[in-house]
Amino acid sequence: MDDPRKLFEQRDHYQILDVREPFEWDAGRIEGAVHVPLAEVMAGGERGRLDPERPVAVVCKVGTRSELATMMLRARGFDAENLDGGMEGWDAAGLPYSAADGRPGRVA
Secondary structure (H helix, E strand, O other), X not given: OOOHHHHHHOOOOOEEXXXXXXXXXXHOEOOOOEEOOHHHHHOOOOOOOOXXXXXXXXXXXXXXXXXXXXXXXXXXXXXXXXXXXHHHHHHHOOOOOEOOOOOEOOOO
């Protein structure tokens, strides 16, 4: 998925999986996203946290880690898409996200 606006407009259709590290997640996250760092996804940590019957949009900072997670999820039978550009693209598109404490988010 190369347009973050498309994901924003269709966010009720997708489960958004954020695979960044905890400090990145705390700095700014998409409302409703599920946080499972990449290392945990690689070990199967998404089990019980994602519905295998619903599509997944995977996000990281720029799209590299999320691409790896997307491939792993697809291998496990998920309908998964990578958000190209990641949170940097989301931010550049002016889409909303917030920090863990509710303040405006930032991409870390």
